[in-house]
Amino acid sequence: MTQADPTNKEEDEELRATATARLEDAGIGVTAERVRVLGLLIRFNDRAWTAQELAQSGLGAASDPAAITRLYRTLHLLEQRGVVTREIEASSGRPSLGYRLAGAKSPLRFRCRSCNRLVEANDERLREQLESAGALQGLPVSEGETLVLVTCSRCAAGASG
Structure with a gap:
């Protein structure tokens, strides 16, 4: 059995704390789902990410329709409250909607x-x-x-x- 990397654990805790604070600042109720989604956007803030990419990159929801629906609802709420922005992402050759932290x-x-x-x-x-x-x-x-x-x-x- 391998020991968990303490650096990753500290980084994960810091991401959760940052995501929680952003949710609270925006007046959004803190749930595990919202913290996970926002945490991913904080961690991968180099470009706009589509909902499908977010689902595949750490939410484990890529094939679960109910989880995808929750993800879209979460992203919509975060966008409405100004926590994230929605952009047209066309790096794959065809346009899709991507999300990134507001102000980035x-x-x-x-x-x-x-x-x-x-x-x-x-x-x-x-x-x-x-x-x-x-x-x-x-x-x-x-x-x-x-x-x-x-x-x-x-x-x-x-x-x-």
Whole structure:
């Protein structure tokens, strides 16, 4: 029998405490399900996650219809109370709804109009310039994902050749 890693246990306890505090701050009743869902979003805060990905990545609910329903209800409640935001996630090639913690920096993405290639850029200066340009034109850049449509060099070369 192997001994549990105390670091993971401490990290899990810290995640539970953080998730519990966020739920309480939002006036949401604390349940084990809500703490687990929010804990996953806190732990994996690098991008927006679909409900299916969350179910497969730690909730053990991927094939249980009732658990999937509870997950969607939990995500909907968290979104209504401003704890999470919902974004269109299209990294798989087809759009789906993803969820991430509210206030988390969303990525700046470039998508090719022709081949749908998606490139993520974590350039804070570029984001600030886009926000400034948008504000000057009366088009504020949203807090969620910022998507810039382009034609990639591969497609541009194919179109001109």
